[in-house]
Amino acid sequence: MNNEINQNNDLDAYRAGQLSQQYANANLPFVVVPGEGKVHTFPETLDRPLQLQQTVSLHTAKDFIGYVNRFADKNSVIFVNVLGGKIQAVLDYHEASPVEEYGSNAKQRHCLHKAIFNVEQTPEFKKIRDKSGESMSQSDFALFLEDVMPYINQPAAAELYEIVSTLSAKTSVDFKSGIRTDNGQVSITYNENIDANAGREGKLNIPEQIVFGIQVHRGGSHYALPARFRYRIKDGNLRMYYDLDQLEKAIEKSMEDTVTYIREGKVIDNGDGTETNLSGVHSDVTILEGSVN
Incomplete structure (x- = not known):
């Protein structure tokens, strides 16, 4: 049996x-x-x-476009996660065609051939992003401003250098109060002790707003990223920080520009009077905002 x-x-x-x-x-x-x-x-x-089963990670938009164009067909789909900074192409995506025996409008495929482009944020952007809202002593704030000075559009370099020099020099003073003036600055009053019997009052003027000019994503354009200056005075000690405005919008705008490049290509200036045309993906490749496992 x-x-x-x-x-x-x-x-x-x-x-x-x-x-x-x-x-x-x-x-x-x-x-x-x-x-x-x-x-x-x-x-x-x-x-x-x-069946083709392959997942490839590309490091630049140009290489991502080149890989997709090499293997894509009319059913390939690119999914874009804007805030997550991830772009993923499924090259063997389901065919959008009626299948009578299944009663479906899609002819399934394995979806196992994928190209992934993680749109990496630049180190300088991450440094400025991570410091937003972090309270610093005046000396630490001066060091930070000096470190990111190449990425600050406003105030001008000469004015910024003067602020950094003043913050670095006035470490043995008692800060009293601060007011916002009509010209868009913050004026902080301090008392500098000269000797045991005398003192000298001074003012530290800092712009109410700092504007960073920075590249958000590697290989992307530069964007103006405004930040509001903040301060706290307690027991004569000054703590300083800034809050970035419209951070998510800057990330979103940079990602949108990257997606536009992938979809349409772009023209770059070579700096010698000539231009280079960079192609986008094939026009029949579908691009959607979303994600896929």
Whole structure:
């Protein structure tokens, strides 16, 4: 009785193996283990795999476009996660065509050939982003401003250098109060102790707003990123920080420009009076805002 059951299982397994070859439209080697009723296939013996399974990570938009254009067809889809900074192409995406036997408007495919482009934020942008809202002593704030001075559009470099110099020099003073003036600055009053019996009052003027001119994503354009200057005075000590305005909008705008480049291509100035045209992806590749596993 058991032998008969095993023979039936082996026969069913053999038929399943034959069927797998039929659906694969290829001669896929397989064996049926007697008594187990299991089919063991050997796809690694084929000259080419039956299905393409590959995930590639690209580091630049140009290379992402080049890879997609090499392998894409009219059913390929690119998914864009704007705030997540991730762009993913599924090159063997489902075919949008009616299939009567399934009663469906999509002919399914494996969706196993993918190209991923993680749009990386620049180190200088991450530094400015991460310091937003962080309270610093005046000396630390001076060091920070000096470090990011190349990325500050407003105030002008000469004015910014004077602020940094004043913050670095006035470390042994008692700060009293601060007011916002009509010319868009913050005027902070301090008392500098000259000796035991005398003192000298001074003022530290700092712009109410700092504007960073910065590249948000690697290879992208530069954007104006405004930040509001903040301060706190407690027991004569000054704490300073800034709050970035419209941070998410800057990230979103930079990503939108990257997606526009991927979709339409762009023209770059070579700096010598000539231009270079960079192509985008094929026009029949669909680009959607979203994500896919």
